[in-house]
Amino acid sequence: MxxxxxxxxxxxxxxxxxxxxxxxxxxxxxxxxxxxxxxxxxxxxxxxWHGGLSFGLLIMRLVLGGTLGAHGLQKVFGLWGGPGISEFSRILGDQGYTSQLTVLSWVGGVTEIAGGALLIFGLFTPAAAAALLSVTANAVYLKYQAGFFLGSGGGFEYHLVLGGIALALLFTGPGGISIDTNTPWRHRPVPFGIVGLILAAGAVVAVTFLFRR
Incomplete structure (x- = not known):
């Protein structure tokens, strides 16, 4: 009935x-x-434990942390055909940076290495995701005039995707397969995500005003 x-x-x-x-x-x-x-x-x-969710977040962390960590090793140590600090400083000069290029090269490279490693292990995830978000957001800012698609002009689509992953991880937390499992930012990721977003935006503004005079 x-x-x-x-x-x-x-x-x-x-x-x-x-x-x-x-x-x-x-x-x-x-x-x-x-x-x-x-x-x-x-x-x-x-x-x-939620296997699917935790495994999905682990994949996101490995992709973002591994990719940007490898780029950091290229910039700092010249691995895998990377530029190394001297050449990377010159590249930054070509992109419009005019002050303390060597310092900026070290900061950018070390941020990618440290942030990538922390993200892979799921340790201090909000700080790591915020640091990598600032790096990718700055890259998008530099490349937006070249257009969206990579092509021959070097658009910003690649950095936008990586930045989107970093932004997502700020608000999801690291997942269950991480060292951060029993931390406050795992229990309450949103407040820490908001703080991380503010810090990332501040870092982009600071780099722009301090190193692009």
Missing amino acids: RGVTTQSDDYGRHNLFEDSGYHDAVDGGTALSEPEDRLGYDEGRTPQ
């Missing part, structure tokens, strides 16, 4: 919720009442 709910219907919906991967059963299998708990926290504020 229409409008009548049977016990079998309730049982089916309950199993469907459990099978979704976003349910932690406690107290004999009853669903948790707090929405936050359904996203992966028990009453003791301990992050719970």
Whole structure:
């Protein structure tokens, strides 16, 4: 009869919720009442395991941290055919920077190496993501006049994608496969993400005004 709910219907919906991967059963299998708990926290504020989400965030961290970390090693040590500090300083001069080019080269390269390594391990994730966001945002600022697509003019699409990953990680946190698992920024990523976003924007402004006189 229409409008009548049977016990079998309730049982089916309950199993469907459990099978979704976003349910932690406690107290004999009853669903948790707090929405936050359904996203992966028990009453003791301990992050719970959600394999798909944690693995997806790990992939994002490895891609971003590995890519920019490798670019940092190219800039600082000249690995894999990279420019090294001297040549990178010259490149920065060609891009419009006029002050303390060697210092800026070291800052940029070390930021990519350190931020990339921290992100790979999931350690101090908000700081690492904010640092890499500032690097990629600055690259987008330098290249936006060349257009969106890479092509022969060197557009900003590549750096925009990397910056988007960094921005996302600021607000998602590192996931369960990380050293940061039991940290405040894993429990409450949004406030730390907002702070990281502000710091990243400040870093871009500071680099622009200090090194592009």
